[in-house]
Amino acid sequence: MTSNPAASPTGDPWLLTPGPLTTSPTVKEAMLHDLGSRDRGFIEINRRMRERLVAIAGGEGTHVCVPLQGSGTFAVEAMLGNFVPRDGKLLILVNGAYGKRMAKICGYYGRATVIQETPEDVPADPIALDTALAADPSITHVAAVHCETTSGILNPIAAIAEVVAKHGRALLIDAMSAFGAIALDAREVPYDALVASSNKCLEGSPGMGFCIARIEALTAAKGNSPSLALDLHDQWVAMEKNGQWRFTPPTHCILAFDQALNEFLDEGGAAGRGGRYRANCKILIDGMRELGFQTLLPDDLQAPIIVTFHMPNDPRFEFEVFYDSLRRKGYVIYPGKLTVADSFRVGCIGRMGAEQMQGALNAIKETLAELGVKTGVPAAA
Numbered sequence: 001m002t003s004n005p006a007a008s009p010t011g012d013p014w015l016l017t018p019g020p021l022t023t024s025p026t027v028k029e030a031m032l033h034d035l036g037s038r039d040r041g042f043i044e045i046n047r048r049m050r051e052r053l054v055a056i057a058g059g060e061g062t063h064v065c066v067p068l069q070g071s072g073t074f075a076v077e078a079m080l081g082n083f084v085p086r087d088g089k090l091l092i093l094v095n096g097a098y099g100k101r102m103a104k105i106c107g108y109y110g111r112a113t114v115i116q117e118t119p120e121d122v123p124a125d126p127i128a129l130d131t132a133l134a135a136d137p138s139i140t141h142v143a144a145v146h147c148e149t150t151s152g153i154l155n156p157i158a159a160i161a162e163v164v165a166k167h168g169r170a171l172l173i174d175a176m177s178a179f180g181a182i183a184l185d186a187r188e189v190p191y192d193a194l195v196a197s198s199n200k201c202l203e204g205s206p207g208m209g210f211c212i213a214r215i216e217a218l219t220a221a222k223g224n225s226p227s228l229a230l231d232l233h234d235q236w237v238a239m240e241k242n243g244q245w246r247f248t249p250p251t252h253c254i255l256a257f258d259q260a261l262n263e264f265l266d267e268g269g270a271a272g273r274g275g276r277y278r279a280n281c282k283i284l285i286d287g288m289r290e291l292g293f294q295t296l297l298p299d300d301l302q303a304p305i306i307v308t309f310h311m312p313n314d315p316r317f318e319f320e321v322f323y324d325s326l327r328r329k330g331y332v333i334y335p336g337k338l339t340v341a342d343s344f345r346v347g348c349i350g351r352m353g354a355e356q357m358q359g360a361l362n363a364i365k366e367t368l369a370e371l372g373v374k375t376g377v378p379a380a381a
């Protein structure tokens, strides 16, 4: 099949990936302007963006938003470098590639770390964390990933935050793939800093991340950053002064993000957006199970962001061929990133609904038929 009946309005394939992901036509259109960094309208858009992000986080009056150029990892790196002081010690809860990446960043920065790891299909353990914090008073900070995009698992962030607060330590959250879809209210879940980016559940274009920081913690972070470009305290102070970014802002990305935030609020915020993603996820999982596929995770650990499926056992199933065929039919999926199992992933996020999820399932079904694969059942464990 060479025609692409399912194509999006731009003729691009639907991105069933964890970001970049499919954006709405209006978000793309918002980028058709060139604005100078000192433009008054642009400065107003930045003010509005920062205010809205703080409100979405539930941090009004207690937290501020510091945006930062770059992909999400730049924001993660900035958070770790700014909030963990040189003589601090960070405990990192690891159950996937993004937790491991935080440990790697700390290696570059020479920050002392303790890793507490669970397998990729097991959530972070608040009880083990409690024990570790009680045993080591030199741990000053804990870092956790809200949704570990490696597998799609949801970590118990509220229970983690409670343990961290009980021990008087500070929590740093990578909420990259959850922010805007899975509720996390700063009034209920205490943290010093959280990072996310423009191009995941908020459905903007790639190009910037942001940190939601508790004002007192950010104030205290002055001078900690080992990097100039990633100095969140400096970025914050400069932005408060004149509303401008310190260095060239990603103007088109910010225009798109402003429109993406309009659409996010129109959809009913995290409740509405999360609701659509949960519906997408259910269509996907139900349909894939009908074809014999099995999810890595049980439903109660699965975040409605991205789903990991075991590779089918049938030797006629070749992932590269499967992938290319789906791409020709208008759907891009994602290879697996797991060490525990041979797998691939399908995302539920981005400007897609029931029609696209059903379309993707139809394309998967057709592709299996083309390959002569009768069922998606994986090898027995």
Ligand SMILES: *Cc1c(COP(=O)(O)O)cnc(C)c1O
Binding pocket: 018, 019, 071, 072, 073, 074, 076, 098, 145, 147, 148, 149, 174, 175, 176, 177, 197
């Ligand atoms: C996407 C993502 C990141 C950042 O990845 P980039 O490729 O740098 O944008 C970090 N953490 C998690 C959990 C993610 O899903």
